[in-house]
Amino acid sequence: MSKIVCVLYDDPVDGYPPAYARDDIPTVRQYPDGQTTPTPKSIDFDPGELLGCVSGELGLRGFLESQGHTLVVTSDKDGPDSVLDRELDDADVVISQPFWPAYMTRERIERARNLSLIITAGIGSDHTDLDAAIDNGITVAEVTYSNSISVSEHVLMMILALVRNYLPAHQWVLDKGWNIADSVKRSYDLEGMHVGTVGAGRIGTAVLRRLKPFGVHLHYTDKHRLPAEVERELGLTFHPTPHEMVPQCDVVTINAPLHKETEHLFDDELIGTMKRGTYLVNTARGKICDRDAVVRALESGQLAGYAGDVWYPQPAPADHPWRTMPNHGMTPHTSGTTLSAQARYAAGTREILECWLEGRPIREEYLIVQGGTLAGAGAHAYTAGTQ
Incomplete structure (x- = not known):
């Protein structure tokens, strides 16, 4: 039998909700690229429930314990005396979300003698040392x-909130x-502005599609350059590097993904090449931006908003300075953990576990590392040896 350690964020301060704002959520069966949404054999939750805390x-306990497996769920993940570290030595599987990541360092990986599988319930596995996993x-x-x-959707909301000065007006x-x-x-x-995305994968392309009706450039x-037909359809201008693109934009x-090639990409030097008064939105990873460079740019007016x-x-x-810097619209890491998204990534986590426990192949598009090498989505997004 296997031991699964699941690291999730804390419950709401007023307790787990007895009811929700809506009675249901729309059913999505297919993503824009044709990939189907998760297809586990069954689920033990109602879509729209709060599952990520x-x-x-x-929604995993009934499924796992009915088969004799052990499930440990905790929010305590940092420091040598954390529940995660106490449970890690004999864990077979570790699950966490990007919003409350269990940082799977090389040291943790190498002392977890039974560890076979690390699952991100969501997308983005940079909190795992992929080279150590390999x-x-x-x-x-x-x-x-x-x-x-x-x-x-969160990106679009934040762009409009910054450009239209929504938060101060609401205050x-x-x-x-x-x-x-x-x-x-x-x-x-926003109309008429030049808007650019660093990264045009699934999220970046979805952002571009949602921006097109606003009459922007x-x-x-x-x-990876997009197909010519997509560039024509959306009226895109391609730039080989971020350094070539950002000086042309009013919004970036x-x-x-975060890796050595993108870590601290937005530093004083790159931000200094942007138009004065550019808006910068980052729902990717915090370390892609130099923390203090962002603060300095907002204080000087080089950035109009972040x-x-x-x-x-x-x-x-x-005491993180992004909490108190001027003209910001920061939120906790919530963009990818709406109740709608939780239903999908909880089902996908169960699908991965079902495959692993039954010795069946995990979907290729879900894989980041397998068999000692980058695989699936990981081979597209990451480069081995750059963490």
């Missing part, structure tokens, strides 16, 4: 595409005011 357990023959999998559309309402001049003194139309950079959105929901580390400490 400790009490939600990703060296130790561990399979790494994630639920590819499960929350890509969720994140792309005047909360403060019982009617200060129209204060509300609009930093408010512009669309730019992108990616190490980051939708690329928004995102990714930080480093996660959870962000109370």
Whole structure:
């Protein structure tokens, strides 16, 4: 029998919800590229439930314990005395979400003598040392595409919130005011602006598609150029590198994976090449931006606004400067963990576990590392030896 350790974020402060704002969620059976949504044999939850917190357990307990497996669920993941570290030595599987990541370092991987599988419940496996997983023959999998559309919607929301100065205007309402001049003194139309994405994979392309109706000029950079017909359809301008693209843009959105090639990509030098008053949105990974360079750019006015929901580390400490910098629209890492997305990535996590426990192949598109090498989605997104 196997031991599965699942690291999830804490329950709501007022307790696990007895009811929800909506009675159901739309059923999505296929992603835009034709890939089907997760297809486990069954699920033990109602779609639309809160599954990503400790009490939600990703809907896995009944399934695993009915087969004699042990499931440990915790939010305590940091430090040598954490529940994660105490349970890790004999764990066969570790599951976590990007929003509350279990940082699977080389040291943790190498002392977890039984570890065979690391699952990201969601997308983005940079919190796992992929080189260490390769060296130790561990399979790494994630639920590819499960929350890509969720994140792309969040990106669009943040772009509009920054450009239209939504958050300060809303604050005047909360403060019982009617200060129209204060509300609009930093408010512009998105129409006609040049908007670029660093990364044009599933999320980046979905962002571009959602931006097209706004009458903007669309730019992108990616190490994999999009097909010519997609460029024509969306009216895209391709740039070989971020350094060539960002000076042309009024808004830049980051939708690329984190690895050595992108870590601290947006530093003082690159931000300094951007137009004064550019808006920067980052729902990819916090470490793609130099933390203090962003603060300096907002304080100087080089950036007109910064928004995102990714930080480093996660959870962000109370004194993280992004909490108090001017003209920001930060959220906790929520873009990919809507209740809609949770239903998909919980089902996908169960699908991966069913395959692993039964000795069946895991979907190719879910694989990041397998058999001592990058595989599936991982071979497309990452480069071995660059972590």
